[in-house]
Amino acid sequence: MCGIAGLIHRGKRSDIGSELSSMLQSLKHRGPDSTGFALYGMPEEGELVMRFKVAEQEDMQRGFKIHDEVKERRALVDQRMLEMGVNKKEEEQVTEYAYRYRFSFDGDIKRLTDYIEDIEGAEILSVGHALELVKDLGDADTVSQQYGLTAFQGTHAIGHTRMATESDVDIRSAHPYWAYPFNDVSVVHNGQLTNYWMFRRAMERRGHRFISNCDSELIAVYLADRMDLGDDLEAAMVRSVDELDGVFTYVVATADRLGMAKDVMAAKPMVLYESDDFVALASEEVAIRSVFPHEIDTYDPYEGEVKVWES
Amino acid sequence: MGELKNTNAQSAGMHTEQLSGRTQQVFFDVESRENEDRFLYPGAFEVDFDKHGEIDAVDLTAREVNTQIRDLMKDGVGSITIKNPGAKHSFGVGLLNRLNLTFEGSLGYFGCGLNDGPNIRITGRVGWSCGGNMMGGTVVIEKNGGSTFGNAIRGGDLVCKGDVGSRTGIDMKGGTIIVGGRTGAFSGFMMQRGRMIILGDAGMNLGDSMYDGIIYVGGKIAGLGVDAVEGEMSELECAWIERKLEMYGLKAPNGAANLTKIVAGKQLWNYDNLEPAEKKLVL
Secondary structure (H helix, E strand, O other): OOEEEEEEEOOOOEOHHHHHHHHHHOOHHHOOOEEEEEEEOOOOOOOEEEEEEOOOHHHHHOOOHHHHHHHHHHHHHHHHHHHOOOEEEEEEEOOOOEEEEEEEOOOOHHHHHHHHHOOOOOEEEEEEOOEEEEEEEOOHHHHHHHOOOOOOOEOEEEEEEEOOOOOOOOOOOOOOEEOOOOOOOEEEEEEEEOOHHHHHHHHHHOOOOOOOOOHHHHHHHHHHHHHHOOOOHHHHHHHHHHHOOEEEEEEEEOOOEEEEEEOOOOOOOOEEEEOOOEEEEEOOHHHHHOOOOOOOOOEOOOOOOEEEEEO | OOOOOOOHHHHOOOOOOOOOOOOOOOOOOOOOOOOOOOOOOOOOOOOEEEEEEEEEOOOOOHHHHHHHHHHHHHOOEEEEEEEOOOOOOOOOOOOOOOOEEEEEOOOOOOOOOOOEEEEEEEOOOOOOOOOOOOOEEEEEEOOOOOOOOOOOOOOOEEEEOOOOOOOOOOOOEEEEEEEOOOEOOOOOOOOOEEEEEEOOOEOOOEOOOOOOOEEEEOOOEOOEOOOEEEEOOOHHHHHHHHHHHHHOOOOOOOOHHHOEEEEEOOOOHHHOOOOHHHHHHHO
């Protein structure tokens, strides 16, 4: 069934890492398989942040050689980034297989990411000025602790707790999805798209790559593609409600916006809390209560509804 | 109710049955005495409404809260207040007893379901499926409600003073649902008995595939579902609606007589009396 959540602070930054972590932890019962965070920090002028991994968590249990292989893969990533003219400013090894790089780069992001992902086991989770995408197996507390997210400061964030139904329990199938190769666009989704393959093939013909067989990835790529064609976020979302078939509620974030859309059947839940300086939304109110324990007024958005907020 | 049209299916021999519209709710004789005439559930607790109890749910699970409610009733407490429910799920369910129960705050999913008897007030909002399968008593929510509000209720009054989500009263089999604000799509889907009063707007596919029962709407209707048709209001039902709304401090925006009444057209295939083999011939 999966749990989704999002929050946005209007005009200020806050401890979004710990806030989203407690929201997702309270949705653990909706999906304990994996947890993912798309956090929007404070971008440095002209710099990009890339989150990537060079193996799945379960790969690390397969023999002794994998530990050396992981090091070799990372060295290859470094080498290829250098070849592409990337000016690396900071690097951080978060787990044995996951990394965070901060760099400046004037070239083609798609070419860079394609070149890196050509390395066996390498997968770029996100690239953006503000976006940092983290996902791994386990509940929110486990992932948040593992990746040191509690101190993360920023303006907005979206997250997901996954109940695996149609694809494997691995990081590749975990949400959120970055809308490769578009900077700073991420999506979490609860539901099921029934015209997934039709749209995926259309997107692939347009040159987009998919790293998973998860229908949620399509929403991210679809929205980013529409924005690339000239739609603003809200227009792309309204179009998605019309074109994507199935039952779904999704939350999307860009560098400065947060949006939600619900299908015309309104079959998947979403509760909203909105004040002048803060918006929180989640599959269940109990998640919003984890950051607002006092009484608040919340409501359910209706069928076919699309909403967008700016940070 | 509007005249039923003579359709091709009817010309071909299909028979449309007019249902009575009576609910499955049991109406007790006001002269009956509760204990001697046995309209209490076996094992129901004898409670005193003047005896008060309180539970702070801040660190409690649904099971712990529901067990503590039962324990208080066992001690004869007839008025219970639950503080800090924190939008947690499945509070106040399976109560087959007379009881005044107040939640000071909001409930999560599946709150106050499967009840028969208690009068419940919720000062906050409720999540999905509030009052599901409720058989009797009242549930009054001061703020908004989620989707599938009052799913399959069989009796009692379920009242939300704010807006509710989609599929309100889905599979409703009796009782009354009152919504002070708006309701979403597919409200009254497959409704079988009972009455629903929506004072605000209703979403698309209202009353889709309803078998029986009545939906009254005060605002705009985005669209009627399959086999839902407009009916005519009678003076008697206007009086009933006004009395019912008054009980909960609500009022129809332009008077009960101006509500739109929606009933089942009863033109769907399931109203015919044909054998499967005959159906094949007709279809």
